[in-house]
Amino acid sequence: MKQKKVAIIGAGIVGLACAWHVQQSGHKVVLIDPDPKADKASYGNAGGIAVTEIVPASTPGVFLKIPKWLLDPLGPLSLRWAHAPKLIPWMIRFSKVSTHSEMQRLASALSALNARTYDDLTPLLENTGLSDKLYNYGALTVYETEAAFDADAAEWDLKRKHGIECVPMSGDEARQLEPALGAVVKKAMFTPQWSQVSDPIEIHNGILETVLRLGATVIRGSGKRITTTQTGLQIECDAGKRVEADQIVIAAGAWSKSLAATIGDRVLLESERGYNTTIAAPGIDVTREIIFAERKFVATPLSTGLRIGGAAEFGGLSSVANHKRTDALVRLAKRYLPDLDDSQGEKWSGHRPATPDSLPVIGRSPNVPNVIHAFGHGHLGLTQAATTGRLVADIIDEKPPHIDLTPYRIERF
Template sequence: MSASDDIIVIGAGIVGLASAFHLQGEGLKVRLVERGGVAEGASMGNAGALAFTDILPLASPGILRKAPRWLLDPLGPLSIPPCYLPRLAPWLLRFWRASLPDRQARSIAAQSALMQVASGAMEAMVREAGLSGRLRGDGNLQLYESEAELAAALPGWTAREAEGIAFEHVRGARLAELQPGLSPRFTAGTFTPHWKTVDDPYHFALALFDAVMARGAAISHGEVSALEPQGERVRVRLADGGALEAGHVVLAAGAWSRPLATMLGDRVPLETERGYNTTLPAGAFDLRRQLTFGGHGFVVTPLATGIRVGGAVELGGLRAPPNFARSEAMLKKAAAFLPGLRTTGGRQWMGFRPSLPDSLPVIGRSAASPRVVYAFGHGHLGLTQSAGTGRLVADLVTGRSPAIPLDPFRPDRF
């Protein structure tokens, strides 16, 4: 039993690490508890984007229109194994409700506010942790196969424009300049110049872990079996029979957060998006910046460690074995979209994205105790929103007024 920690952060993925870093900035002593290896969940194999301009929720009328067609293709951008559908039905109903225009508008406003905090907090954290050399500012290029596809995307760009987000619709020579070697099937694109990526998301997270440890953090490895608020302390019980104790606990265990929240009486509808990718060797293509093939649900990202082809959504829970045919299908499409892409020598990966129906994370206090703070459910935006979440967690733990209203992110909003 350790009673010397001010804070225990459950989860040493990018959100947990960023929360630990910000809590240390308040002078607090932090212990990380991690069930596996540091940053070996979704933080290891994501697309590496700091997507501060990505304010549109997945739950939207556009996705609802596309979903029936996508679901007919078992290897397409959206897949739900039939055996998992009964369990997923309540989540899908909430997803549909979140797609209604008034609710979508509220989600966009909340996401935009969080992104503004996240952008500033990431800039400060990267500077203070000595990670500036790991960022790239090449922007992102969203690609369209027709003028009709671009036109269908315009309402989303109008919403971004209203939030002050810069972008440029491109065609012809400008499109070819931004990314040479595209298939001629792509006739237009939208360039967002302020989009950033990291050199490699796993290495970025490990470097942040090193910074957190250098500031005096401790780490325990083990699976948390229960959280027990006890007055001014919170006991953390481990599956091996051990226990830890601290003044506050931050639950940032990503896709594994739901059971612990449920034990505390917070029924958060967290689901798991299983994401797939293949990382090809460096030099497999002359890739100038991250490319988004939105009509096909995947991105291609230049990393220091290679070229990553990945994305799509498979709503299938934590227990089913990986279906790497999904990775192979995306790689086959990428080869058609980028003639000359060398597809040999790649490394496949599958990870779990913690996803909520309205595309917003849970950031707030547990109903069981104000000394338990939740920070999970970021979906595709964990890396992007990690530093902003860390700042908000520090606000909650220290009792400051949060940098933005947290009502849209509260655990009981469903």
């Protein structure tokens, strides 16, 4: 097969996983990023290999909950009102897919991707010497009331339908698994297939080092525009830099929309900012990721400490972080983990690339077929990066993909 020069715009976890898989297919990789080691969603996320998360955000009853969430200034969902007009097309699409039948369709599409996670992630971690950074202790979703547990029954049934193991537990059984949990926890669901990494930064930097060792080059700059030339494609970057390539992958996370627009591809993509605090000395032992169901946030034990985070803030890419949200999550965590020592902690926030249907955008551009989209992974970019990389490599080689790519195509917008 002829070796191709593949330029990948964006060196987050998705761009790097694409780079590694494309290199395995024998192609030459150029990574374009202003700073491949800069802080971004791939650096500070919760580290969950959340293969069990196949229910889209747009569940049928969600619109009834949104007003209550928005009225709570530090609740799980917030909106910067100045950004609201720009969000309207995204919200309209979100409302259109919040039906029962759409939830089933989107869950099948998320499940198809997540079911491949370990097949594609395991060789990537082995080759990059990172296998010992993946732990499988499952995850524990905890509830304060039986009523809230029962209200989620349909979602747990949907997960079971897709082969996800869900083990219901009483509060006491949950405390046997995680003794730091307080009496406030009355019910729980254990999902053993969930894994986590020691620290997302270690995974990101480990893959970066490997793809560089395998011959990838890095152009430090922002891709501004993609144009076609007589011989192929060209990316115009800032400071007048130009990069020529046979194939281009757009993997710039929440920043991908404007790049796709330069080739006439329209996408509904928003920044969904998340917040967290990493407490190096939390004073308690937590073994696995704990998901606080009613309050929609998580606590993950990482090599750097206990990371407490979540929240979904729609305010655009240039808004300033509101770390009152970070503090609020730590206060909430103490409700569930009463002995948590929150006297110190490092605050962080990052932009999830969010589509209204919770599906990533993966596939060739209909306008410029040698451009491939690989972005929009929302809450699941770490989980789905390796599979996205594998799919992108297959698209480049014109091999039949392992899963039907129709649900992820950009044409859906």
